[in-house]
């Protein structure tokens with residue numbers, strides 16, 4: 001009981017993941033600033049933003065469906081934090097694992113997008129409804145490449161559990177290199193999931209104010225911001241566990257430091273693309289995902305299947 | 313509780329998100345506000361972010377005199393912002409009406425419609441002046457007593473002059 005509470009509240013649960021999420025946001029913003037040749041925010045900036053939002057008035061729109069409007073931010077945060085429990089961090093074994101937890105993690109990471117949709121839709125403002133429709137449209141574009149690119153390594157490892165996957169790739173490190181294309185596909189999909197710049201169409205502030213979050217303020221907005229930060233960390237951890245499962249057998253401490261470095265690498269790649277690219281239109285984004293990203297994901301899947309067949 | 317208050321006040325000072333609103337400026341002040349947000353001046357150093365929606369904003373940055381057309385919209389946007397909120401009047405026009413003062417189609421400065429927390433004169437106000445104004449505004453938040461005193465000594469909002477639409481209907 002006590003250990004379960006410790007897992008849920010402190011490590012790797014709520015406290016750790018919140019601090020980690022805030023740190024990731026800081027690194028993302030600072031790196032982005034450095035790449036744009038400016039100084040950037042001080043280290044406590046994400047924390048100050050969070051505290052300020054929590055202490056601010058939360059406006060409830062008259063037209064909104066208040067139950068859903070209030071509930072969605074909490075659901076989003078819960079789903080994002082839960083997903084981390086199944087991802088191996090300091091060793092090849094995650095805190096919890098069972099056959100099929102890859103699928104569960106992928107679906108848990110889909111829930112925040114659905115809550116963005118529902119929350120935006122039920123705030124009943126024109127801008128948030130457009131944003132909600134866009135985020136669900138975008139979901140259909142990146143979700144399938146993401147699933148394919150994460151499930152292909154699972155097929156090769158012949159298991160549906162993330163922990164067993166890391167064990168397998170720890171024993172056969174060269175097979176991990178084989179999934180190189182999958183890493184970039186998953187990274188692209190993650191950009192779409194986090195609604196970061198080339199794919200920030202659902203919250204394009206120059207066209208539709210703030211998309212789904214237009215009507216959200218105060219505490220509820222703080223929840224959503226935290227969700228996006230934590231989703232970034234969890235997504236990066238998932239990528240690290242599936243595509244960079246190296247060095248995890250070197251003991252918990254080294255493994256954990258390596259894990260942090262891997263997550264840092266993924267976050268750095270995300271902020272690099274945020275600085276380099278400009279926003280696409282929604283139809284261009286869907287074209288891009290279906291015409292180029294999905295076929296490559298299929299090719300990766302086929303290649304993995306063939307390799308598995310060859311190896312018997 | 314005192315500690316909590318101090319933490320919250322610290323957070324408020326360190327993270328002012330702004331909403332830029334042109335209430336009838338000649339556009340020069342707007343260009344200066346945008347210039348202040350560019351990498352050269354880098355307002356993100358102070359935690360300033362430009363937001364698109366009044367729901368996320370803490371500071372309403374207004375430029376220009378209030379035209380009679382935009383008066384209702386200005387009030388509406390102000391009402392949409394969650395508490396605590398601050399208003400920054402950028403440019404001579406926003407402070408007093410400037411060169412447009414007394415025109416048949418404009419009210420006077422921003423403070424004839426909504427309460428203003430800090431004034432930044434200049435025609436147009438330069439980015440340096442705007443940053444200075446923001447820093448002074450934040451210093452005001454840090455000392456709520458002076459802020460409250462300033463609030464009290466402020467003249468009551470000027471009543472709408474006879475011509476033009478009267479009713480200010482605030483809807484969400």
Ligand code: SF4
Nearest residue numbers: 338340403404405435
């Ligand atoms: S203060 Fe000067 S620059 Fe600014 S809006 Fe007025 S006339 Fe234009």
